Amino acid sequence: MMQSPLQRYHLIGIGGIGMSALARILVQQGFPVQGTDQKESALIDQLRGEGITVQIGHSKEALGVATDVVYSSDISLHNVERAEAQRLGLPLWHRSEMLNLCMQGKRPLLVTGTHGKTTTSSLLAHLLIEAGFDPAVVVGGIPLGLGTNGRWGLGEYFVAEADESDGSFLKTPAFGAIVTNLENDHHSYWKEPEMLDRAFRAFFSQVEGPQHLFWCADDVRLSALLPPGASYGFSEQADWKISTLQSTEKGLSFDLSFGKVSYPSLLVSLWGRHNALNAAAAFALALSLGAEESALRRALISFSGVKRRLEWKKTVETIELFDDYGHHPTEIQATLSALRTKIGAKRLVVVFQPHRYSRVEELMDLFCECFDLADLVVMTDIYAAGEKPIEGLFPLLQQKMKDRLGPKLAYFSRGD
CATH class of the missing domain: 3.40.50.720 (NAD(P)-binding Rossmann-like Domain)
Structure with a gap:
């Protein structure tokens, strides 16, 4: 800069x-x-x-x-x-213009997608730091091991989240990239699904090196865009194929293969099928940059997660408390699935605050469906995040969730 x-x-x-x-x-x-x-x-x-x-x-x-x-x-x-x-x-x-200015002279490694950007970019940053690449880092959360969301590095790479919410992810062409998924969100900006699809096509076209571009083959909508680069996922069509996923007391174990090359028993200290995808993408991109496999294996194990991304907070007697920022139905469902796999038959109680009126209005039915794995959902009022309140929207959401969840739903106001 x-x-x-x-x-x-x-x-x-x-x-x-x-x-x-x-x-x-x-x-x-x-x-x-x-x-x-x-x-x-x-x-x-x-x-x-x-x-x-x-x-x-x-x-x-x-x-x-x-x-x-x-x-x-x-x-x-x-x-x-x-x-x-x-x-x-x-x-x-x-903000996106200043981020672009800060990246001048470095090779941007951008992570975008509707869900999983923060965990995936934090994982990629951790892997490259541990492999000795000394990247600059800007992420949308606080990686627990790094302790900061902004880190200047002297290496040639710059790891950053590319924010699709306002279209600013198109401001900076990437040297390499990970695209995690594609789903409707941020409806106040993306008025039509086709607008979002066109923007992601534009993002793909701006990536300098397709050998350093990775996208999730499990996402049907993303795959339909026919992106360049290499795909990853559980799908049989994936270039980087995940298999033999197991949940352990310490996290996940899975095999990863690319063509005839196999990377068996990769271990990562995270839970949930979605985090196997995130880890595979970060691992593959880091390998494509020349990182040593042994260093990346150690880094996957030592990664301690991100604040407010399925973050373990404390244990009180037999009660474990986790904090998660997920505010889209798909994210909530993935988080609850990961927790259910981890805790088994134990009681799962969720405290839920809806985020943004526009999101609730557009995705109301999906919000009603994403809590099925919970034993009790305690809901409070919508957090507006600067939006103008929509009269009558929250009572409608509350009633629809009550119709589906019955006695499993409870409510308290933010003032209680």
Whole structure:
């Protein structure tokens, strides 16, 4: 990233998971970084401890002596800081544009797809770090072993999530990539399924080296796009084929084969069929870059997961507590399936907060169906995530879930 040492970056909404990662890699490169957010958080405390100035509340004065201003898709044109930067003629960068700028001079390894981006990109970063590649990393969660969502590295590769939610995953052509799956989501942006399909075709076309492009053959919609590169999955049509999946006390064991080459008994410290797919993709891409198999095997075992991705929190007497960010029905179903396999016949109690009105409106029937493996579902009110509430939507969801789950569904308001 070639910029003047006089640059001072101001990030609006710096406490968000994507913006905080950018702030971290900027300050690690020696740039002064500051920012604002609406409320305090543990993440903001960490940023301050890393030398980043954070102000709570938005104001014109917060820009100070900033030379460049960075914003995300959640920051409106009417935000006072964004409007003031515009008035002053300061360079305004969308988060994806700044990420692209940070990648200059490196080879981007991008992970995209509707589900699994954070775990897969975190796995890939861990594998490359342990294999000695020293990549830069920007991910949408906190890998527990790494302890940060933003890491600058001196190696040639840059591992990042490519966010499809607002189309920004097309801003940066990839050197190599993993595409995990393709499903309708973020309906306020992708009005029609065909728009999303076209965007993924465009993403595939931008990948520099098809020998470093991997996509999931188990996803019917993704396969129908006829992507270049190599496929992976449990499907007989997969180029990289997963077989003999077993769940152990410590995680997963599976075999992986590519043509006549076999990689038997790969072990990863995660649970669930979906995480076997994630691990296979990261393993295959790392191998294609020249990483040693033995180093990758050790790294799969030592990977300790990602915060809020089926994260074990504590055990109280006989009760195990896990935290998971999954907010799409497919993600919820995959998480519950992984837990059911892990815990067997034990009682599975789920506390569920729906995320975004637009998602609930579009996927209501799927939300009603994805909790069948639970013994009890305790539901609370919809988290708007900045969206305007849709009157009557939550009572409708509640009634439909009650019709399916009966006494297995309970409710408490966010104020309780």
